Amino acid sequence: MRIAELSRRSGVPVPTIKYYLREGLLPAGELTSPNQARYGEGHVRRLRLVRAMVEVGGLSIAAVREVLGALDDPEGSMHKALGTVEAAVTPEFPVQSREDEVAREQATEFVARRGYSCAPDSPAFQALVGVLTTAREVGHDRFADLLDDYADACDRVAERDLDYVFTLGAGTREEVLEGVAVGTVLGDTALALVRRMARQAVSERRTGQSGDDGAR
Amino acid sequence: MRIAELSRRSGVPVPTIKYYLREGLLPAGELTSPNQARYGEGHVRRLRLVRAMVEVGGLSIAAVREVLGALDDPEGSMHKALGTVEAAVTPEFPVQSREDEVAREQATEFVARRGYSCAPDSPAFQALVGVLTTAREVGHDRFADLLDDYADACDRVAERDLDYVFTLGAGTREEVLEGVAVGTVLGDTALALVRRMARQAVSERRTGQSGDDGAR
DNA sequence: GATAGTAGAAAGTGTCGCTATCCAATCTAA
DNA sequence: TTAGATTGGATAGCGACACTTTCTACTATC
Known part of the structure; x- marks a missing residue:
């Protein structure tokens, strides 16, 4: 999936996901071209975990x-x-x-x-x-x-x-x-x-x- | 006591005490003149309580x-x-x-x-x-x-x-x-x-x- | 080929809890 | 008594933090 869908599935805004990527809280997606990456279920899971720790x-x-x-x-x-x-x-x-x-x-x-x-x-x-x-x-x-x-x-x-x-x-x-x-x-x-x-x-x-x- | 002693007794810097006064976390001292106030034991106690809640x-x-x-x-x-x-x-x-x-x-x-x-x-x-x-x-x-x-x-x-x-x-x-x-x-x-x-x-x-x- | 989406970098934003700077007035020690 | 320190009060500034915004140079898709 691409970043927009990752955002939708996790409820985290795209810029925030980018921020977490920069901060190393989320592994980078698999690059399919210089400016395209693919994310998986693991990313959704990890993102939810991050939000749980931050918010709760x-x-x-x-x-x-x-x-x-x-x-x-x-x-x-x-x-x-x-x-x-x-x-x-x-x-x-x-x-x-x-x-x-x-x-x-x-x-x-x-x-x-x-x-x-x-x-x-x-x-x-x-x-x-x-x-x-x-x-x-x-x-x-x-x-x-x-x-x-x-x-x-x-x-x-x-x-x-x-x-x-x-x-x-x-x-x-x-x-x-x-x-x-x-x-x-x-x-x-x-x-x-x-x-x-x-x-x-x-x-x-x-x-x-x-x-x-x-x-x- | 004056603010410097209140600061010493409580371990809270004078500017921070002033800030807490502004924020209403600490009652104003008893004014003895337009720019002199006296503080009591209650202020020391209250200040320590505030710090406990904030820090701990x-x-x-x-x-x-x-x-x-x-x-x-x-x-x-x-x-x-x-x-x-x-x-x-x-x-x-x-x-x-x-x-x-x-x-x-x-x-x-x-x-x-x-x-x-x-x-x-x-x-x-x-x-x-x-x-x-x-x-x-x-x-x-x-x-x-x-x-x-x-x-x-x-x-x-x-x-x-x-x-x-x-x-x-x-x-x-x-x-x-x-x-x-x-x-x-x-x-x-x-x-x-x-x-x-x-x-x-x-x-x-x-x-x-x-x-x-x-x-x- | 127009439109929308994307990675990545850089700069900006808003909030929070102080901190620093001033000022005029007042206390204090010599 | 007078010089220097301290005070209450007001205003402005600061550093950390967690994002957000903006930008550019692409790429995907209709």
Whole structure:
């Protein structure tokens, strides 16, 4: 198919597709002549994946490029791809200067307690220290106490998430890795949304109020 | 204190404080003369809260303004404030045009099944439909099956979250509502981070691999 | 052979979150 | 008391980002 049809099928404007091509988010089509190229189903799929990560996950173009690099790496194991995807999805925490000693300790103890194998220089760990530091700055030093509850919940969710990924085992390698990316990015968003709904339900039950769910 | 000290105490540059004043994220200081104002502890606190929402939560200035509006509304109940905060934190989903009928059905059934009182026009519901639509577009129509696992986890987390908020009951009204905002914004981020750590742990255990946690 | 579509490059656009520059007034330290 | 720093307030500018627009030199198709 040509670029116009690719645009129609994916819902992405032609200039944006050209932009993604330039940025390396989409492999070039097969050139049939100096100014004609043919695109395939893979392009449609890839384009939808890019849009999902950008629109739903809020990833930057650079982060998407990193994720796609992991998917396209023929050397990468599933586990490694999962690591790369999660690293790309975890935003850098710019704030190490005003880092709190107690917060770092809270994070270290938490990770040890749960048996997570998260290095102190991994983005996830750094980000957690950042969150706890921020919590303490705004006067919530007990915030760290919630982490164990979160972890209990996440341990179970993680099992089911991984089940889901291995469920895709029938597909090609790339399809499975794509499942990892989709599961991570869409899963984060879905989890946050479900959390809101659950909080609202609990809040209503406890206060006896209801109705305002923030509809605009 | 004057603006220079406010800047030093909060770690926010003076021009940025002025910008936040202009944007209505920070109440004006008490004017002692036409070009001199005094700021208090409340300003330090508010400034740190703003930074937490912007840096950790990734909220836009406009969203922060909405949240703060809820905190400052003397009419608002805790439940209502929770609703407003969560609405402000939930990004609008721009994609209703290419909305999937099946996805909407999946979301509706999910909400009914869990007993959530989430209106079809609430941002959380719309966003969920958007996520499920996107999942189906990239070929993951079974993604919705994960939602119940997420909800099981979130129901328990929500209980503890609300416990935490009511724990703050000793504070002033504003402090408690601030706790809601902090818990929502920092909690979202913390939950996502813990989820990554848990996934990594499960992935390692299952594949027998280890080591790469995406450190950069 | 007229019209529409195409690849590729370059420059432009709009938004966002600050940042820099001014100014007149005021505080502050010598 | 006076020089220099700081302040509130207003306006303009900046850099990053994610596109969009415009252009040119083709090519496909009717």
